[in-house]
Amino acid sequence: MKKQDKKTEEKQESKEEASVEANPEVVEKGKKIKEDLDKVMDEIDDVLEENAEEFVKNYVQKGGE
Amino acid sequence: MKNRIFGLETEYGLIFTPHGKVYLPMEKILGYVFEGLIPNSWPSNAFLTNGARFYQDTGCHPEYATPECDQVFDAVVHDKAGERLLERCLPIAQKRLQEEGLSGDIYIYKNNTDSMGNTYGCHENYLMRRDIDFWKVTEQLIPFFVSRQIYTGAGKVLKIGGKSHYFISQRSQHIHEKTSSSTTSSRSIINTRDEPHADAEKYRRLHIIVGDSNMSEYATYLKVGTTAIILAMIEDKFFIDGLELDDPVKAMREISRDTTLKKRVRLEKGKELSAIEIQRVYLEKAKEYLSFVEDDPVSRDIVDRWEFVLDELSEDPARLDREIDWIAKKSLIESYMDKKGCGLDDSRVAMMDLQYHDINQDRGLYYLLNRSGLIECVATEEDIQRAIEMPPQSTRAKTRGDFIRFAKAKNRSYTVDWTYLKLNGYWEETILCMDPFSSENQRVNELIAAANVQQ
Numbered sequence: 001m002k003k004q005d006k007k008t009e010e011k012q013e014s015k016e017e018a019s020v021e022a023n024p025e026v027v028e029k030g031k032k033i034k035e036d037l038d039k040v041m042d043e044i045d046d047v048l049e050e051n052a053e054e055f056v057k058n059y060v061q062k063g064g065e
Numbered sequence: 066m067k068n069r070i071f072g073l074e075t076e077y078g079l080i081f082t083p084h085g086k087v088y089l090p091m092e093k094i095l096g097y098v099f100e101g102l103i104p105n106s107w108p109s110n111a112f113l114t115n116g117a118r119f120y121q122d123t124g125c126h127p128e129y130a131t132p133e134c135d136q137v138f139d140a141v142v143h144d145k146a147g148e149r150l151l152e153r154c155l156p157i158a159q160k161r162l163q164e165e166g167l168s169g170d171i172y173i174y175k176n177n178t179d180s181m182g183n184t185y186g187c188h189e190n191y192l193m194r195r196d197i198d199f200w201k202v203t204e205q206l207i208p209f210f211v212s213r214q215i216y217t218g219a220g221k222v223l224k225i226g227g228k229s230h231y232f233i234s235q236r237s238q239h240i241h242e243k244t245s246s247s248t249t250s251s252r253s254i255i256n257t258r259d260e261p262h263a264d265a266e267k268y269r270r271l272h273i274i275v276g277d278s279n280m281s282e283y284a285t286y287l288k289v290g291t292t293a294i295i296l297a298m299i300e301d302k303f304f305i306d307g308l309e310l311d312d313p314v315k316a317m318r319e320i321s322r323d324t325t326l327k328k329r330v331r332l333e334k335g336k337e338l339s340a341i342e343i344q345r346v347y348l349e350k351a352k353e354y355l356s357f358v359e360d361d362p363v364s365r366d367i368v369d370r371w372e373f374v375l376d377e378l379s380e381d382p383a384r385l386d387r388e389i390d391w392i393a394k395k396s397l398i399e400s401y402m403d404k405k406g407c408g409l410d411d412s413r414v415a416m417m418d419l420q421y422h423d424i425n426q427d428r429g430l431y432y433l434l435n436r437s438g439l440i441e442c443v444a445t446e447e448d449i450q451r452a453i454e455m456p457p458q459s460t461r462a463k464t465r466g467d468f469i470r471f472a473k474a475k476n477r478s479y480t481v482d483w484t485y486l487k488l489n490g491y492w493e494e495t496i497l498c499m500d501p502f503s504s505e506n507q508r509v510n511e512l513i514a515a516a517n518v519q520q
Contacts, residue, residue, distance in 0.1 A: 033439070036437050036438060036439055037396075037397075037400050037437075037439065038400075039437060040397070040400070040433060040434060040437050040439065041400055041401060041404050043433060043437075044397075044401065044417075044430070044433065047420075047427070047428055047430070047433060048413060048416055048417065048420065048430075049416055049420060049428075052412040052413045052415065052416035053412035053415075055082070055416060055419075056180050056412060056415040056416055056419060057180060058080070058082070058180075059078070059080055059174075059179050059180050059419060060179050060180060060181045060183070061078050061079070061080075061124060061125075061126065061179040061181075061183050061185060062123075062124030062125055062126075062183060063123075063124050063183045063184055063185065063249060064076040064122050064123055064124045064126045064128075064183075064184070064185025064186060064249075065076065065122070065123060065124075065185060065186050065188075065248035065249050065252075065274065
């Protein structure tokens with residue numbers, strides 16, 4: 001148990017360290033990407049083909065080249 | 066960068082989903098698509114005014130071969146131009162369907178596998194000097210091609226033993242040999258097809274079928290650019306020794322299966338290296354090579370991006386979700402799974418795995434990411450649109466483009482191939498163009514000038 005606690009503590013410490021060192025520009029960029037990706041997630045259901053299972057199953061090609 | 070001709074051939078996946086119960090043979094659908102390209106005819110092989118070739122490949126795939134390019138950037142935009150040309154054909158083909166009283170949707174995918182495990186390719190072609198020992202070429206190139214999938218892979222969700230896994234490359238599971246002459250039965254890392262479409266005493270063709278089709282321009286740029294640099298090194302006898310793999314085909318699969326990129330593969334000498342480490346050996350040697358030859362901005366740019374990509378991959382592959390296809394798609398799928406609380410074996414994930422490659426910009430998920438500003442592009446849309454009409458101006462493709470434009474303006478039928486041009490008519494002469502580096506052809510110029518005088 002004690003060992004585990006120590007591990008968690010260490011983890012938290014290293015997390016704090018990381019956040020101290022984090023470049024605000026990078027954090028800001030990361031946030032923006034997350035927001036943009038969230039927006040994509042909202043849009044994806046509109047474009048994603050319905051009946052996905054059927055569609056993928058039917059997607060059969062002859063080998064090429 | 067050393068003078069070289071290269072081109073990409075892309076075979077696209079094609080499917081028709083009827084709204085009713087009437088299915089159509091794919092030949093018919095492909096016919097409608099081609100009608101969109103060249104109205105009132107059904108050519109299964111057509112050269113276009115941008116010097117490219119469109120044709121029906123084995124297995125009923127639409128295939129686009131870029132014109133001869135001598136700049137890496139041109140190869141990227143002409144590859145994209147092929148996508149746009151096909152996309153333009155879609156509404157025309159849909160209309161033809163409606164005229165026949167059929168309703169349904171046509172989909173075209175720029176990927177390399179279907180749900181049954183059939184595969185179709187993206188072939189890279191590089192013109193090489195004939196006087197280099199081909200065995201030496203393959204020995205130098207195999208570890209490079211086995212490992213470069215970490216930045217050229219297009220990603221694939223595959224079920225193995227009933228469990229879904231995310232693989233780096235679409236093609237890696239379909240490669241069975243080190244070298245072979247076949248492209249359909251035993252696909253290999255190095256294909257020995259050798260049709261240089263040029264003076265065969267001086268040149269040979271390196272035909273590479275091992276790569277994935279890329280949606281990402283950045284990946285295409287690196288794929289062609291790094292390969293061109295390695296080829297220049299080999300031609301200048303600047304060899305990289307000691308990287309021979311114990312079992313390249315197996316190594317390729319192992320690398321494809323590990324998205325953490327930590328997997329080490331065995332070399333002949335018993336040492337084990339990861340794909341990143343193998344690529345780093347090539348990169349360092351390339352930097353050394355470039356310091357000996359004349360400095361040029363294109364090679365420097367390729368090497369800078371190559372180094373950037375390897376650095377980022379070593380840190381955390383997720384950092385390249387704007388540049389590299391397998392990572393962009395993986396990040397999209399993971400966000401979706403988070404949001405929906407589903408797993409990799411969910412059918413919607415399989416759909417995303419496919420739809421990422423839809424060339425219809427309104428439907429394709431790569432294009433959804435691009436619209437949202439989440440993709441790093443190399444070219445602008447204007448560059449791509451220009452390439453739909455305009456061949457590269459410094460290769461044989463220019464002559465071909467000039468000739469086709471002329472024949473069309475004069476309403477003359479013509480026969481064209483990579484190395485010759487001919488207006489149809491028994492009295493017309495065949496114009497040979499054996500030099501792919503030559504953008505001017507005196508006889509084509511005379512033909513056009515004479516027609517202008519007659520006017």
